Amino acid sequence: MTSLLVNAFHMATKVPRNKLRSCQACMPVDATQFQALLSEIWAGEFDNLRILYLTTSPLLTGFYLSLVFAAIVFAISELNDNYSQVDRAWGLFPTIYNAHYSLWAHLSGLDAARVDLILGFTVLWAVRYCLPFTVPILVPLKTLQIRLSHTYGRKGGYAKGFEDYRWKMVRAKFTSKLLFTVFNLLFVSIWQNVVFYLATTPTYFLLVSSQRHPHITAIDVLFATVLLALLAIEGIADEQQWSYQTAKRNFLHTSSSSSSSSPDASATPSRFPRSALARGFPTHGLWAYSRHPNVAAEQGIWIALYAWSFWHVPFNAGFFGLAAYLLPFYDSSKMTEAVSAGKYAEYAEYQRQVGRWVPRRWWWSG
Numbered sequence: 001m002t003s004l005l006v007n008a009f010h011m012a013t014k015v016p017r018n019k020l021r022s023c024q025a026c027m028p029v030d031a032t033q034f035q036a037l038l039s040e041i042w043a044g045e046f047d048n049l050r051i052l053y054l055t056t057s058p059l060l061t062g063f064y065l066s067l068v069f070a071a072i073v074f075a076i077s078e079l080n081d082n083y084s085q086v087d088r089a090w091g092l093f094p095t096i097y098n099a100h101y102s103l104w105a106h107l108s109g110l111d112a113a114r115v116d117l118i119l120g121f122t123v124l125w126a127v128r129y130c131l132p133f134t135v136p137i138l139v140p141l142k143t144l145q146i147r148l149s150h151t152y153g154r155k156g157g158y159a160k161g162f163e164d165y166r167w168k169m170v171r172a173k174f175t176s177k178l179l180f181t182v183f184n185l186l187f188v189s190i191w192q193n194v195v196f197y198l199a200t201t202p203t204y205f206l207l208v209s210s211q212r213h214p215h216i217t218a219i220d221v222l223f224a225t226v227l228l229a230l231l232a233i234e235g236i237a238d239e240q241q242w243s244y245q246t247a248k249r250n251f252l253h254t255s256s257s258s259s260s261s262s263p264d265a266s267a268t269p270s271r272f273p274r275s276a277l278a279r280g281f282p283t284h285g286l287w288a289y290s291r292h293p294n295v296a297a298e299q300g301i302w303i304a305l306y307a308w309s310f311w312h313v314p315f316n317a318g319f320f321g322l323a324a325y326l327l328p329f330y331d332s333s334k335m336t337e338a339v340s341a342g343k344y345a346e347y348a349e350y351q352r353q354v355g356r357w358v359p360r361r362w363w364w365s366g
Helices: 002-013 017-025 027-055 058-080 085-089 093-107 113-130 166-171 177-199 201-209 218-257 274-279 293-312 318-343 347-353
Strands: 135-139 144-148
Touching: 027 093, 058 085, 058 093, 058 177, 058 201, 085 177, 093 113, 093 177, 093 201, 113 201, 113 218, 113 293, 166 318, 177 201, 177 318, 201 293, 201 318, 218 274, 218 293, 293 318, 318 347
Parallel strands: none
Antiparallel strands: 135 144
C-alpha cells in the first residue's frame, strides 16, 4: 500500500502544466479514489491488528494493557497532585481485563459462556463500586430488597479534587518529593495496575478450560451463585455503614447546634440509640461479627474466583494474582484502624471482641 501511494505521488508531480486544467477537472474522481484507497488501507491495517491480537497470548496482551494504564494513572496523578486515581479505577480495570478475555474467546471461535458469566458478574461488581447512589435489587424468592452500593461512589470519590484521606498519611512518611514520586511510579501506578491484571488471571485459566469443558456445568452455576451472594453481603455491609455514618453526622450536627437549655434538643430521629451514635463507629448488623465485613466479602469474591479456576485447572498460577490482590487489604485496614483507635475510646475493646475479617465470636456485647 505504501508503494502504491509513492507511485501515485510521483505520477502527480510529473503532470505537465498544460494538462493542469484537465487534471483539475478530474479532481473529484481522484478524491473518491483516494478515499477508497484510504478505506482499503484502514481495512487492511484493522485485519493486521486483529491477526496480531489473536496470535498473541491474551495473558500477555493483558499485561501490556496494565502498563498502558499505569502510565495513564501516573501522568494524571502527578499532573493533578492527587493520588486517588487508582482508587477511582478499582472497579474499571478488572472489568476491562475480563472483557478482553471474553473478546479474545469470541474472536477465536472458542466457547465463551464461562468467561461471559464472569464478565457479567464483574460488570455488576464494578457498577456497585462506581455508582454514587444505591441500586435496588429485588430478590424474588425472599421478596427482599437488597441495596447494592459502595461508599466510594456515594461519598464523592469521583468528584473533582477528591482524594482519600489516607494518602495524606502516606505522603507524610516521605521526606522528599522525589522519593514519593518514585513510590507513586513504581508502587501506586505500576504495581497496583499489574495487581489488577494479576487478580483477573483466574479468568484466563477458565478460558483455557473452556477448550476441554466448553459448556456451563452445575459447578459453574454454584460458583456464580457464591459470587453473587458475596456481592450482596458486601453491599449490605456498605449500606449498614452508610446508614450509620449518615445518622452519626446528623446527630453530631444537631448536638453542636442545640441549645444548652434544652436537654433533649440534641436528640435526632434515628433508628440508632444516642449511645451507639456517640460511640463513633458501627457495631450493628454484620459489623457485630466482623470489623470490616464489606472488605471481608470483597476478599471472598476474589478467593471464590480463584477457587472456580482451581476447580477446572488445579494449581494454576492465578494464586499469585490472588495473593497480590489480597495483601494490600491488610495494610489498608491496619491504617484505617489506627485512625479509629485514636478517635474512639471504645474501639480497642471492639478490636478485642470482634475479628478483623471473620467472626471471633458471634456477637458484639458492647
